Amino acid sequence: MHLTGKVGDQKARAEEARRLLAGVQSWEAAWTGLGEELRTMALLEIGDAETWTGQLDQAEPHLQQAITLARRIERPYLEFMGLTYRAEIELNRRFPQAEELSKHAIDLAERHGWTDDLFMGFASMTLGSALTWQGRLDEAESWVRRAELTFRAEANPASAMGGHFIRGQLELARGRFADALAAFRAAERLAGPHPLARPLRAWLVYALAGLGETEQAEDVLAGLGDPGRGRGEMRAAEAVLRLAQEDARAATVALEPFLAGAVRVSWRAWLAEAFLLEAIARDALGDPGAAGQALERALGLAGQDGTLMWFLLHPAPGLLERQAAQGTAHAALTARILDLLAGNSAGPHRAKRAGPRPLLEPLSKSELRVLRYLPTHLSAAEIARELSVSASTVKTHMRNLYPKLDAHRRAEAIEHARALGLLAPSARPR
Secondary structure, rough: OOOOOOOOOOOHHHHHHHHHHHHHHHHHHHHHHHHHHHHHHHHHHHHHHHHOOOOOOHHHHHHHHHHHHHHHOOOOHHHHHHEHHHHHHHOOEEEEEEHHHHHHHHHOOOOOOOOHHHHHHHHHHHHHHHHHHOOHHHHHHHHHHHHHHHHHHHHHHHHHHHHHHHHHHHHHHHOOHHHHHHHHHHHHHOOOOOOOHHHHHHHHEEEEEEEHHHHHHHHHHHHHOOHHHHHHHHHHHHHHHHOOOHHHHHHHHHHHHHHOOOOOOOOOOOOHHHHHHHHHHHHHHOOOHHHHHHHHHHHHHHHHOOOOHHHOOOOOOHHHHHHHHHOOHHHHHHHHHHHHHOOOOOOOOOOOOOOOOOOOOOOEEEEEEEOOHHHHHHOHHHHHHHHHHOOOHHHHHHHHHHOOOOOOOOOHHHHHHHHHHOOOOOOOOO
């Protein structure tokens, strides 16, 4: 998730900075002021390079030392850099802390008139990302936009790539799949050896699946090869694609080694998503017990670091409401997520639903025929055989009837259709 450092050999960069630090320590007796400033810069360089190479536990103390030293020698710009780098570490761990540190960095920059500085763009991007992941999308927009303007002015490709990456996530959380895909494609063109290039493939799958472009999403997965496709984030991406294809069983197969801890993952927050996808898939397969257990794990993990955006990317309000009714150890978090899904991020309590919205427009006869098969848990291909039509025709009808029913997933569509009287409580296809 780290966004802003220089592209290149980060281990070599850290070693070079350590040599500089050793040299600075030997000069200090003669050049006290200069030595402390150079030491601060070396610590910043070491910490940033360690962040890029995933050594967060080593990076954090180095950056904290740099911040403390910069304050002592009254070098506010170096403190500003250190706060920005520290905030970026927290994008990998705790989003509320990333938000707090970014705001400290931005306050310092504004006091000193550094509002057009490249590091102001980094701090703005980190704050925009932290807010996005906490589900505060309207707040995030202004900071993401500010970062984009800074990076365009600086013509910094690696930084601009990070800006496109965060823009894509923000648009995906809003359900604007075409805008998200455009942002991720722009990031892809600038990626090169950037550390975000690998997880970017997963985000491309999400956007393509959301648009119904499942064949293109398959091509993205196929282009990775077995090692890349086996990583945790790509298994989650495959599960997203299988759910978009109405194949919940295949989604659970994709997730199984991830949930068992048998595959690598570049960012621990992917695990919360994996359990959420498992819950959605198990619910679609008619296993509410397993769905509830997986959802409880997802909620617990998401609550640790504030990764609420997964619940916007993969909305399952019906599943969350049932979990709340049955009892959950995460009642406040569940209510907060339901607030976000209802579009009421400011309110502490979500207004109780009076029931599903009426149909925005009537279902066609063909859509009704497909609807009657949804409770059977047959796949799109199996429904197509029953109806003597093509699988693509069935998928088209599904894509059309979901928004008419104010639903995002098959289970929601069934629930809303029953509430509207379009399906009997124990509906069977005719």
